[in-house]
Amino acid sequence: MSFPDHLAVRLESYIEGLEYGEDEYVAPLREAMRYSLLAGGKRVRPVLLMATGAVFGGDPQELLPTAAALEMIHTYSLIHDDLPAFDDDNLRRGKPTCHVRYGESVAILAGDALFAEAFRLICQKQQAAPAAKLAVMEEVAVSTGVKGMVGGQFLDVYGIPGEGPDTVRLLHSLKTGRLIMACVRCGAILSGAPEEQTARLTAFAAELGLLFQIKDDILDVVGETVELGKQAGTDARLDRHTYVSVYGLRESERLAAESREKALAELGQVRGETVDLAGITNYIYERRR
Secondary structure, three states: OOOOHHHHHHHHHHHHOOOOOOOHHHHHHHHHHHHHHOOOOOOHHHHHHHHHHHHOOOOHHHHHHHHHHHHHHHHHHHHHHOOOOOOOOOEEOOEEOHHHHHOHHHHHHHHHHHHHHHHHHHHHHOOOOHHHHHHHHHHHHHHHOOOOHHHHHHHHHHOOOOOOHHHHHHHHHHHHHHHHHHHHHHHHHHOOOOHHHHHHHHHHHHHHHHHHHHHHHHHHHHOOHHHHOOOOOHHHHOOOOOHHHHHOHHHHHHHHHHHHHHHHHHHOOOOOOOHHHHHHHHHHHHOOO
8 A cells, every 4th residue: 555646746747837817917926826836745644635526536637626626725734834034944844944045025915815815716626516525615715714724823823721631632533623524524524425434534533643643743853854854943932832842752653553443443334435535644644754
């Protein structure tokens, strides 16, 4: 079971061809958007969406608009995360961050534009029944708002009472896990997955999001800046609540292994060919950057 790189290749080709208008006066903004969106990466989130859809007979090619939209939203979140007001990072995927390259104001607007363009892409390009398209837009909106990614980012910056396991799990289930869950759920919605199968996939996605964040926290401690493509040690520098700061490194590694097993167990209850989803799960567990 390996990562489905063939799906990432499809996504890469699609996002390279995206247009954001032809007006010359916003050309520098388009350049900043494309700079961050095309900076590379494994494209885990859109690949997760396409792989989920394929379990229920969805054509990955037909799912590309929503898959690309979710990658655009993820990129917007990275641009904003890197800003001096948040993580103040200078490197992302081995390149200068958007605000370092283009300035803070352009970086903020590039993130805003990617978020808006993501919804435009779903509205205009995703072929689906109206009810399914509306459900997808609701899923994306909820997963990125106060009850999802933005709410989690707020908690990460300003903190919440307590520093125990429940606190750190809540924080990261919103900041990281909710968008990962949206990718799985949108793939299920667009491919017409039965309700009980969508519930199984949602449970799988919850564990996958947890696994992703635990590994992220571990790599921030043990990884090297050159290998990660971003500044190592950011969490400690900013005194952020992470799995490693709460549990310690050894226990975090055990929790990561446990989450992988739980995710694969949930996946085993899904009817259909789930080898690509299993490959994504193993990649997340084994990744070094």
